[in-house]
Amino acid sequence: MKDNYFKYLTTSDADIDWGVYLNVAGRAKIKPKTLYPPKEHPSEYYFNWEAGRILQEYQLNYVTEGTGNYENKHGKFQVKPGSIMLIFPNEWHRYRPIRTSGWTENYVGFKGKIADEFLKNRIFSPSQPVINCGIKEEIIDTYLKIFDLVEKEQPGFQQVASGMLVKLLGYIVSFEKQKDFSGKYIAKVIEEVRFQMRQNMEMEFNMEELAQEHNVGYSYFRKMFKKYTGVSPAQYHLQLRIIRAKELLVSTDKTITEIAFQLGFQNIYHFSMLFKKKTGLSPSDFRNGIN
Numbered sequence: 001m002k003d004n005y006f007k008y009l010t011t012s013d014a015d016i017d018w019g020v021y022l023n024v025a026g027r028a029k030i031k032p033k034t035l036y037p038p039k040e041h042p043s044e045y046y047f048n049w050e051a052g053r054i055l056q057e058y059q060l061n062y063v064t065e066g067t068g069n070y071e072n073k074h075g076k077f078q079v080k081p082g083s084i085m086l087i088f089p090n091e092w093h094r095y096r097p098i099r100t101s102g103w104t105e106n107y108v109g110f111k112g113k114i115a116d117e118f119l120k121n122r123i124f125s126p127s128q129p130v131i132n133c134g135i136k137e138e139i140i141d142t143y144l145k146i147f148d149l150v151e152k153e154q155p156g157f158q159q160v161a162s163g164m165l166v167k168l169l170g171y172i173v174s175f176e177k178q179k180d181f182s183g184k185y186i187a188k189v190i191e192e193v194r195f196q197m198r199q200n201m202e203m204e205f206n207m208e209e210l211a212q213e214h215n216v217g218y219s220y221f222r223k224m225f226k227k228y229t230g231v232s233p234a235q236y237h238l239q240l241r242i243i244r245a246k247e248l249l250v251s252t253d254k255t256i257t258e259i260a261f262q263l264g265f266q267n268i269y270h271f272s273m274l275f276k277k278k279t280g281l282s283p284s285d286f287r288n289g290i291n
Contacts, residue, residue: 004026004027004028004029004038005026005027005028005147005151006024006025006026006027006028006041007024007025007026007150007151008023008024009021009022009023009024009025009150009153009158011023011158012158015158015159016112018112018114018158018159018162019112019113019114019115019162020110020111020112020114020115020118020162020165020166021110021111021112021158021162022108022109022110022146022150022158022161022162022165023057023109023110023111024045024059024107024108024109025107025108025109025146025147025150025161026106026107026147027104027105027106027107027143027147028104028105028107029065029102029104030066030097030102030103030104030105031102032099032100032101032102033099033100033102034102036096036097037096044056047094049094049096051094052071052092052093052094053092053093053094054090054091054092054093055087055089055090055091055109056089056090056111057089057109057110057111058086058087058088058089058109058110058111058115058119059085059086059087059107059108059109059110060084060085060086060087060107060108060110060165060168060169060172061084061085061087061095061105061106061107062083062084062105062106062107062139062140062143063079063080063081063082063083063084063085063103063104063105063106064081064082064104064105064106064135064140065081065102065103065104066081066097066098066101066102066103066104067079067080067081067097067098067101067103068095068096068097068098068101068103069095069096069098070085070093070094070095070129070130071093071094071095072091072092072093072094072126072129073091073092073126074126074127074128074129075127077129077130078130079095079097079103079130080132081135082132082133082134082135082136083130083131083132083133084130084131084132084133084139084172085129085130086124086129086130086131087129088119088126088129089111091126093129106140106143108143108146108165108168110162110165112162115165118166118169119169121169121173123172123173123176124169124172131172131176133171133172133175133176134175136171136175138171139168139171139172142164142167142168142171143168145164146161146164146165146168149161149164177227177228180224180227181224181228185216186216186220186221186224187228189214189216189221190224190225190228190229192214193210193214193225193233194229194236196210197233197236197237197240198240201237201240201241201244201263201264202241202262202263202264203264204264205233205234205237207221207222207233207234210233221233238274238278239278241263241264241265242274242275242278242279244263245259245260245263245271245275245283246279246286248262248263249283249286249287250286250287256268256271256272256283256284256287259271259283260272271283
């Protein structure tokens with residue numbers, strides 16, 4: 001891959017209707033004591049430090065070498081190797097490497113109604129526009145695959161590249177979530193409890209006792225479990241049982257009552273009520289394929 005590469009992209013109605021589409025992708029190795037940003041970019045992307053810039057798109061700019069600064073109306077933020085600068089549409093901003101260090105940046109600009117939905121995730125915010133993921137092979141590999149697709153520009157490349165972009169957003173969310181658990185005892189506890197639940201779906205678990213068994217306070221355990229999985233311990237266990245119930249309904253001839261008792265529900269009425277609440281269908285309608 002060349003040290004300096006960028007490409008501005010045209011979009012069709014089909015690309016826009018897809019919901020996520022790329023406008024620009026590129027890589028720049030900014031040497032120490034050189035002008036930033038380079039002047040070869042179109043006027044809507046070029047900016048000077050004094051005036052800053054407002055874009056009409058999102059951008060993800062991954063810095064893999066060097067240090068610098070990012071500013072927007074919310075404050076000033078340090079950029080270091082492994083930082084991703086997230087730029088929102090219609091938000092004033094400016095950024096630059098430290099003159100004595102330069103930096104290497106990998107960037108992609110994009111828009112779309114589905115992109116708007118993804119960027120509503122609480123991890124993505126103009127008030128915290130610099131996300132420190134660290135140097136991750138998964139992230140740089142995704143950028144390189146996007147660059148390859150953009151350079152060749154084969155039919156349908158926008159759709160494939162947009163999929164890679166969504167994958168990139170997923171990695172960012174995943175790495176941010178992992179920060180709260182890296183090297184912590186609670187991560188081990190949560191993994192053990194999840195395994196225990198999967199192995200014993202039919203059991204009724206007392207979540208407070210589970211936490212106590214692992215020498216963890218219940219409120220802390222519940223809070224961190226939800227942060228780790230997205231749902232509370234009780235809801236996680238229930239979801240496992242509902243997933244298993246779906247499998248049994250479509251792959252066996254067992255009666256609904258038999259399935260309910262196999263999975264540890266108190267009675268068929270309780271099972272049916274929870275199943276419909278979670279799936280929108282009664283167990284019999286699900287089995288019969290009624291939408």
